[in-house]
Amino acid sequence: MGITSASSVPSAQGILGVIYKQPSTRKNRVFACYSAGNPLGFVFGSIFSGVATQLFGWRASFWLLAIIYLVFTIVAIFTVPNDELAKQPFTWETLRRFDVVGTILTIAGIGMFSASLRYIHLH
Numbered sequence: 428m429g430i431t432s433a434s435s436v437p438s439a440q441g442i443l444g445v446i447y448k449q450p451s452t453r454k455n456r457v458f459a460c461y462s463a464g465n466p467l468g469f470v471f472g473s474i475f476s477g478v479a480t481q482l483f484g485w486r487a488s489f490w491l492l493a494i495i496y497l498v499f500t501i502v503a504i505f506t507v508p509n510d511e512l513a514k515q516p517f518t519w520e521t522l523r524r525f526d527v528v529g530t531i532l533t534i535a536g537i538g539m540f541s542a543s544l545r546y547i548h549l550h
Contacts, residue, residue: 446508 443461447454475495476488515521 442510445512446510 439461440458443457447457472492472495475491479487479491
């Protein structure tokens with residue numbers, strides 16, 4: 428989960444930077460809230476998951492996190508403004524410029540990293 432979360436940070440910051448183009452107090456608050464979300468999510472997620480595990484079992488922490496993500500998704504739908512930039516249409520040209528080799532190497536690298544952690548854990 429940590430690797431997936433970390434890989435979404437650059438694109439999420441880029442989206443926020445595009446949505447809030449002009450420097451303003453609101454843009455500062457948006458980036459401050461986004462930056463505070465990671466450590467606060469870690470702390471409160473650990474606490475709530477630990478309590479849920481102690482009360483209901485280890486599966487409860489996954490359900491609790493799913494419920495929290497659902498709530499935040501619903502809040503984001505109503506509070507985050509739409510990205511109004513013109514998008515490139517999906518054509519053979521955009522597919523040709525897509526970094527297929529980089530994507531394959533990234534997926535393979537994350538897979539090998541995960542497998543090595545599992546191997547180390549077993550031995």
